[in-house]
Amino acid sequence: MLDTAAHDRLPAAPGVGYKPQHFAQITADPGSVKWLEIHAENYMGDGGRPIAQLRHLSERFAMSVHGVGLSIGGEGPLDADHLARLKHLVGWLNPASFSEHLAWSTHDSHFYNDLLPLPYTDASLQRICSHINQLQDTIGRRMLLENPSSYLAFVESTWSEPEFLAEISRRTGCGLLLDVNNVFVSATNLDFSPQGYIDAFALDKVGEIHLGGHDEDEDDHGRPLLIDSHGREVVDPVWALLDYTLAKSGPKPVLIEWDNDVPDWPVLEAEAARAATALERVPA
Amino acid sequence: MSVTQAEFTRAMMDAGQQVPEGLVDHLAQPAGRRFSVYRNNVAVSLTEAMHSAFPVIAKLLGKQNMDGLAGIYLRRHPPSSPLMMFYGAHFPAFLEGMEQLRHLGYLGDVARLELALRRAYHAADAEPIAPETLGALTPDQLMNTRLALAPAVQVLRSSWPIHAIWRYNTEDGAPKPEAQAQDVLITRPDFDPIPQVLPPAGAIWIRALRGGASIGEALEQAAAENSAFDLGATLALILQGGAITGLESKG
Numbered sequence: 001m002l003d004t005a006a007h008d009r010l011p012a013a014p015g016v017g018y019k020p021q022h023f024a025q026i027t028a029d030p031g032s033v034k035w036l037e038i039h040a041e042n043y044m045g046d047g048g049r050p051i052a053q054l055r056h057l058s059e060r061f062a063m064s065v066h067g068v069g070l071s072i073g074g075e076g077p078l079d080a081d082h083l084a085r086l087k088h089l090v091g092w093l094n095p096a097s098f099s100e101h102l103a104w105s106t107h108d109s110h111f112y113n114d115l116l117p118l119p120y121t122d123a124s125l126q127r128i129c130s131h132i133n134q135l136q137d138t139i140g141r142r143m144l145l146e147n148p149s150s151y152l153a154f155v156e157s158t159w160s161e162p163e164f165l166a167e168i169s170r171r172t173g174c175g176l177l178l179d180v181n182n183v184f185v186s187a188t189n190l191d192f193s194p195q196g197y198i199d200a201f202a203l204d205k206v207g208e209i210h211l212g213g214h215d216e217d218e219d220d221h222g223r224p225l226l227i228d229s230h231g232r233e234v235v236d237p238v239w240a241l242l243d244y245t246l247a248k249s250g251p252k253p254v255l256i257e258w259d260n261d262v263p264d265w266p267v268l269e270a271e272a273a274r275a276a277t278a279l280e281r282v283p284a
Numbered sequence: 285m286s287v288t289q290a291e292f293t294r295a296m297m298d299a300g301q302q303v304p305e306g307l308v309d310h311l312a313q314p315a316g317r318r319f320s321v322y323r324n325n326v327a328v329s330l331t332e333a334m335h336s337a338f339p340v341i342a343k344l345l346g347k348q349n350m351d352g353l354a355g356i357y358l359r360r361h362p363p364s365s366p367l368m369m370f371y372g373a374h375f376p377a378f379l380e381g382m383e384q385l386r387h388l389g390y391l392g393d394v395a396r397l398e399l400a401l402r403r404a405y406h407a408a409d410a411e412p413i414a415p416e417t418l419g420a421l422t423p424d425q426l427m428n429t430r431l432a433l434a435p436a437v438q439v440l441r442s443s444w445p446i447h448a449i450w451r452y453n454t455e456d457g458a459p460k461p462e463a464q465a466q467d468v469l470i471t472r473p474d475f476d477p478i479p480q481v482l483p484p485a486g487a488i489w490i491r492a493l494r495g496g497a498s499i500g501e502a503l504e505q506a507a508a509e510n511s512a513f514d515l516g517a518t519l520a521l522i523l524q525g526g527a528i529t530g531l532e533s534k535g
């Protein structure tokens with residue numbers, strides 16, 4: 001990447017998931033928001049308003065491209081057409097960061113539009129590393145891999161999630177995207193310590209942190225079942241977990257994700273302002 | 285005890301199937317309701333995608349009926365790519381195949397119009413020619429000219445008043461649709477696709493242009509279908525819509 005590029009890395013500052021309804025306000029006064037993230041798949045049309053807006057925003061903000069459809073954890077091979085689309089998007093936009101998920105979404109050429117879970121075994125590790133190598137070779141850059149929200153576990157798993165992610169990073173050279181809300185959701189659902197998870201996480205590999213809202217439900221036994229919905233404010237215990245994480249990791253780019261029931265801009269900006277406050281407390 | 289992704293998807297898309305063994309909670313008890321989160325996420329997200337893709341169909345049918353149809357559709361035709369902006373390509377034929385919707389014969393073509401509007405929205409940008417370029421040609425030259433059309437241009441033919449139905453359901457105070465066949469042209473002069481009713485045989489003329497015919501050759505085809513074909517009016521529609529992106533003189 002060129003050193004002269006103005007937005008060649010995400011700043012250790014707040015960003016938000018970009019929603020087209022906020023275009024006018026973001027370009028007029030972004031407030032605390034210093035960078036933007038888009039879902040890759042929403043910008044794979046040939047032209048029109050989405051691409052024009054993206055071009056415009058990328059001149060002003062560092063951009064993060066976040067894929068939600070590659071199915072890196074899929075049993076089958078990666079979709080060659082989709083790899084080519086990612087290469088094209090990353091090629092012309094030249095974003096500061098590209099990230100995807102430790103999950104699968106496509107099976108037998110059907111796409112299920114959700115991030116589905118996988119077992120953490122030697123076999124899945126090998127498959128995921130080979131997919132990540134293929135992706136990184138195709139787009140010509142390092143990616144960040146995001147930890148999922150878990151609602152259940154696989155009997156066959158032999159790795160813990162932080163160790164599994166650290167090993168993928170070691171083998172492929174990819175960085176990690178740490179979703180602190182996902183940690184809180186998984187820790188509640190599977191009854192482990194969220195701080196313990198952060199302690200075990202390869203924080204030196206983290207290139208970005210995600211925060212988002214979740215919904216509350218119950219399992220068959222009346223125990224809490226949290227669902228990663230991205231449809232409301234980040235809750236206080238997740239903000240506290242962010243503080244815990246930043247104290248150990250140092251400042252990082254922090255993104256607010258709000259994808260459903262998207263609020264008016266001032267509500268989203270206020271969440272970014274709260275992330276800015278959390279970052280200010282961290283010694284550089 | 286391993287769970288394959290084939291087993292996972294089969295159980296996810298059919299709530300009548302057992303949750304695969306090998307999926308558990310933290311006490312190694314069967315996952316049960318926890319698995320339903322995935323069943324629910326997939327159904328809800330694809331149903332929402334159908335609502336945003338086909339707002340007029342959803343309005344015509346009502347939310348509850350649309351939810352029900354989307355639930356059947358997403359199991360019969362799950363997305364074949366992660367580009368959700370193009371999800372629903374089989375929906376028009378699906379609607380036409382539903383016995384209980386037979387009395388609403390126009391639904392399929394209205395759904396085709398909504399699909400075409402989305403294709404136009406995401407189509408590649410193209411610089412239109414200056415309108416005076418055509419005016420500089422002699423009538424003979426004009427007839428021997430081939431036109432390149434913008435990628436956003438869409439043409440639909442229907443035996444139903446699909447433009448009027450679309451307008452009535454998207455525009456306050458639009459007139460009530462009257463029984464008539466309507467062919468529709470979609471152009472995208474800026475970023476918003478604009479559907480307009482085509483004059484008789486206008487669709488034939490534009491499709492012939494798309495196929496590489498000159499203005500004169502396309503005129504013959506259009507006039508063969510309807511002798512009242514109005515070349516001037518149809519040409520004006522595409523010119524005003526910024527739909528002409530290039531001229532080429534034949535031979």
